[in-house]
Amino acid sequence: MTHHHLAEFNFGTLRYGWEDPRTADFANALDQVIAIAERSEGFIWKLPEEDMHAAQIDPNGVFGGNPNTASMLSVWRDVESLEQYVWNTVHRQFYQRKDEWYDARGNGNLILWWVPQGHRPTVEEGMERFRHRETHGDSDYAFGWAHLTAAHLWRSKNCDGAVA
Numbered sequence: 001m002t003h004h005h006l007a008e009f010n011f012g013t014l015r016y017g018w019e020d021p022r023t024a025d026f027a028n029a030l031d032q033v034i035a036i037a038e039r040s041e042g043f044i045w046k047l048p049e050e051d052m053h054a055a056q057i058d059p060n061g062v063f064g065g066n067p068n069t070a071s072m073l074s075v076w077r078d079v080e081s082l083e084q085y086v087w088n089t090v091h092r093q094f095y096q097r098k099d100e101w102y103d104a105r106g107n108g109n110l111i112l113w114w115v116p117q118g119h120r121p122t123v124e125e126g127m128e129r130f131r132h133r134e135t136h137g138d139s140d141y142a143f144g145w146a147h148l149t150a151a152h153l154w155r156s157k158n159c160d161g162a163v164a
Contacts, residue, residue, distance in 0.1 A: 004114040005044055006082055009126030011063070011071035011109045012102040018068070026070075026101045029094060036089050037074065042081020045120060046074040055123040062127040070102075073126055075115060079150040082112075087153040113142050 016022045037043055047055075052071060059065030076082040085091060098108070111130040115121055129142035138147040145154045 003117055005117055005119075006076045006079055007074070007113050007115045007119075007121045007126070008076060008082055009071070009073045009111050009121070009123070009130065011069060012098070013066060013105070014068040014070055014101055015103050016068075016101075023101055025097070026094065029090075033089075033091050033094060034072075036091065037085055040081065040085040040089070042077035043085070044075040044077060046072065047120075047123065052123070062123055068103075071123070073121060073123060075119075075121070079148050083151055083153040110144060111142055112144060112148070114140070 014023055014026075018027055034046070037046065052073065055061050056063050056069040056071060057065055057067060063069045063071070076085075086095065102108075109130065111126060111133055113129050133139070133142040133144070136142075138144060145151045
């Protein structure tokens, strides 16, 4: 889309707490995985960690203050840039292990949508888009990978469990 970027919001509930040894591989790699995203071609912006953490622990917020929430909100130049990061970097290795770390009910929550260049979405905006897709399915307003004709890596990499 001309004059638009791709917003990406993913979230889940960890099976075990952040300090639990069973979560250690995930927790210890998070800074590295985020640093790779920030250096990736086409990365535009991500919600600062302190803002995301505040949203995650806010008892009145979209996550209900659940301390086991893990989430990311970012903006990318285009579909191809996001796909390259998700499926062609170390991120994919951690994605493939998500069932070890995430509760089955809180696993694979992803929403994508187009934002005007320069727009910085909020967690509330992302959750509203996610809920819209849950109710109405894929649309130009809120969608998963399958809605994007330019998205192909999630199919070709045979990424079982990728939210379509």
